[in-house]
Amino acid sequence: MKIAFFLLPKAEVVYMNEDATMRQVIERMEYHNYTAIPILDKEGKYVGTITEGDLLWKMKHTPNLTFENTESVSLKEIEQKMVNLPVHIDAEIDDLLSLAIAQNFVPVVDDQGIFIGIIRRRDIINYCKELLEKTNLYKKERLS
Template structure:
C-alpha cells in the first residue's frame, strides 16, 4: 500500500530553508514546539533535518556564540549530526515503519527529490494500531 494517505503535505508542514539563520530556526521551532525541523534548499529539495541537539552543539562548540548573535549564523553552517532519511512518495508503509523508530517524522520527496511533506510517527503508529485492531478484533 502506498504511503500517500499518511502524508501531511508541505503546505501544512513547518520547515525551513537551508539559507535561513540559526535564530530564525530556533524561534520557529520554539513557536511551534518542535524538536526537529526539515530543511530544504532554494529549489525545494530536502537536504536534512535539523534538531535541537544540532543547535545546542553549534552553540556549545562556537566561541562567543550566544542567542543574540545566532542571527549571524546560517543554518548551512550547522553540522547535522544524525542523517534523517527521506522516502519516495512511491514507498510502501512497511518501508517507513523502521525509519519511524528513530525519527519523529519521515520526510517524503517526489522523484526529483523535491520535498512534498512528512509522515508523522504518530500517524504511522495509529495506522499500525488500526491494522492490528482490524485484523485481530481483540484490541
C-alpha cells in the same frame, strides 16, 4: 498500502530554507514546540533535518555564541548530527517503517528529490493502534 495515505503535505509542514539563520530556526522550533524540522534548498529539495541537539552542539562549540548573536549564524554552518533519510512517494510501506523506527518523521520526496511532505511516526502508530483495536473488537464479537 501506499505510503501517501500517511502523507502530511508540504503546505501543512513547518520547514526552513537552508539560507535561514540559527535564530530563525530557534524561534520557529520554539513557536511550534518542535524538536526537529526539515531543511529545503531554493529549489524545494529536501537537504536534511535540523534538530535541537544540532543547535545546542553549535552553541557549545562556538566560543562567544549567545542567543543574541545567533542571527549572524547561517543554518548552513550548523552540522547535522542525525541523518533523517527521505522516502520516495512510491516507496513500499516496509521502507517507510524501517525509517520511522529511528526518525520522528520521515521526509517524502518526488522523482526529482522535491520535498512534498512528511510522514509522522505518531500517525503510523495511531493507525496500527486502530487496526489492533478493530481486530480485538472483531475477535471479541466472534467469541460472544
